[in-house]
Amino acid sequence: MPVTTPAAPAPVSASHAVLPQDFDALRREDPEIADVLLGEVRRQSGTLQLIAAENFTSPAVLAALGSPLANKYAEGYPGARHHGGCEHADAAERLAIQRARALFGAEHANVQPHSGSSAVLAAYAALLRPGDTVLAMGLPYGGHLTHGAPGNFSGRWFEFVGYGVDPDSGLIDYGRVRSLARARQPKAIVCGSISYPRHPDYEAFREIADEVGAYLIADAAHPMGLIAGGAAPSPVPYADVVCATTHKVLRGPRGGMILCGAELAERIDRAVFPFTQGGAQMHTIAAKAVAFGEAATPAYTRYAHRVVTHARVLAAGLEAEGFEVTTGGTDTHIVVADPAPLGVDGRTARERLAAAGMVLDTCALPYPDARGIRLGTAAVTTQGMDEADMARLAALFGAAVRETGDAAHLRSEVRELAERNPPYPG
CATH class of the missing domain: 3.40.640.10 (Type I PLP-dependent aspartate aminotransferase-like (Major domain))
Structure with missing residues (x-):
């Protein structure tokens, strides 16, 4: 039976909150740090953030941090x-x-x-x-x-x-x-x-x-x-x-x-x-x-359940691509997978995925001297991605780790997916 999920929450908005309110003053006073901040905005906007410990805060949270x-x-x-x-x-x-x-x-x-x-x-x-x-x-x-x-x-x-x-x-x-x-x-x-x-x-x-x-x-x-x-x-x-x-x-x-x-x-x-x-x-x-x-809002409750649904869809997709998913799936936002069946170790897989614009971690696997990849669906769900995007992500994972197809085309596909779902639209 198809999995039914709550409606996706609206993606985080208000692009002006991505950078400090006085960013022009910062650019005048310290252009080197201003360039660092702009570079990080571009990195987050043009790649997919799949590190399980990361997410995008709301503009309101950013405003309080800069208060x-x-x-x-x-x-x-x-x-x-x-x-x-x-x-x-x-x-x-x-x-x-x-x-x-x-x-x-x-x-x-x-x-x-x-x-x-x-x-x-x-x-x-x-x-x-x-x-x-x-x-x-x-x-x-x-x-x-x-x-x-x-x-x-x-x-x-x-x-x-x-x-x-x-x-x-x-x-x-x-x-x-x-x-x-x-x-x-x-x-x-x-x-x-x-x-x-x-x-x-x-x-x-x-x-x-x-x-x-x-x-x-x-x-x-x-x-x-x-x-x-x-x-x-x-x-x-x-x-x-x-x-x-x-x-x-x-x-x-x-x-x-x-x-x-x-x-x-x-x-x-x-x-x-x-x-x-x-x-x-x-x-x-x-x-x-x-x-x-x-x-504490209903929108966040919908978001949290959607995060789990996305992780399960992604885990199933990775298994279909040949990865070995630990515990056979997930109950949370975390997916841990072993790329060894694809002929590479965790560190190599992470490097190939990073080159394609998909950012994640490696982690220990529950057997001796082995490392796999650890990814999470919190940030991409905040961006408003859906289950079809998760299935597409799994296919992109497989192509990147196997190094099949044109590398530039793969990177372009990942960038298009990221830019179609910006963390801070605008």
């Missing part, structure tokens, strides 16, 4: 700042907190983390002590740097134990997670990944955490936008702490946030400020408030 709140120093929290003149900064942060709590059904929200990694650092600081054992998805299976990478603070300060996926299905082996938890008795269990295309079973993770007396930390940086739009299950009812980014599918500014219950609120807030961060970036917090407001 006078960028000038304000506001250490502390609303009503308890270390600087004067914070009445408008307080109003912006209170709005962001209220909207985040309402959007995700959380008792407490901290919107100050500068990034997803900063949010995870604060969660660890609130709940753990150096040397504690933490169970998280292993890096070869899609774990994030903050899940125990040796060069990251997490790998230096804590004893991480990695769980993986079933080698045949590519799905999380919850029996193995339970066995590792019983054997290693972690202080915390982290559920979340940068490349797992299926929904975690938060209830199963909660049961395992309760069995061994561990905190459950959900690193929901990737699915948070889908959760906001009702297109993915929420970890909020199950996790002690939820860490997330505000960009990716959520379409907000680059930044992080933390959600938790009332009993951990003070510990989380103190872990963010003063323990891991100083002054809040108030222009970014105002932009987060804008994004949370946008994500």
Whole structure:
């Protein structure tokens, strides 16, 4: 049966918001940086952005980012700042907190983390002590740097134990997670990944955490936008702490946030400020408030579901082109595929796709010494592309990776598709 999907949301508009309001002044004062900005506008407009962690914000979010709140120093929290003149900064942060709590059904929200990694650092600081054992998805299976990478603070300060996926299905082996938890008795269990295309079973993770007396930390940086739009299950009812980014599918500014219950609120807030961060970036917090407001609309709900539909269409198309799609498909905006059946490795595939104007990442695959490609449908869906475009994209992927046909013609086809669906029309 054909898949029925909601109507596409209107693509992001108002081209004047792509560049700063005073861009002419910038061009006079610093033509080198002005040229950099213009070059990035042209790059985004003439290529397809398929990096799973990227998206296009609305003009309203960009306007908040470029607002006078960028000038304000506001250490502390609303009503308890270390600087004067914070009445408008307080109003912006209170709005962001209220909207985040309402959007995700959380008792407490901290919107100050500068990034997803900063949010995870604060969660660890609130709940753990150096040397504690933490169970998280292993890096070869899609774990994030903050899940125990040796060069990251997490790998230096804590004893991480990695769980993986079933080698045949590519799905999380919850029996193995339970066995590792019983054997290693972690202080915390982290559920979340940068490349797992299926929904975690938060209830199963909660049961395992309760069995061994561990905190459950959900690193929901990737699915948070889908959760906001009702297109993915929420970890909020199950996790002690939820860490997330505000960009990716959520379409907000680059930044992080933390959600938790009332009993951990003070510990989380103190872990963010003063323990891991100083002054809040108030222009970014105002932009987060804008994004949370946008994500509470019916149009955003339609968008989030359409993102998933597009990812499924693209995954099926890649399989038809000969790629091996991990887990056999996706529940999210993420598609992970192995180009080995086409005779190339992940890095080579990424380079060939980039040369054709399709920008994406490589990632580890759930078997030894292998890398595939990771792509996401959030940005192209924001641009207003449809299911037919996703099918066309899959064919373009196949042609680019195989290097069949004329390279200049292929690049021209990709550019035409991008320019027909501009992120900021005009």
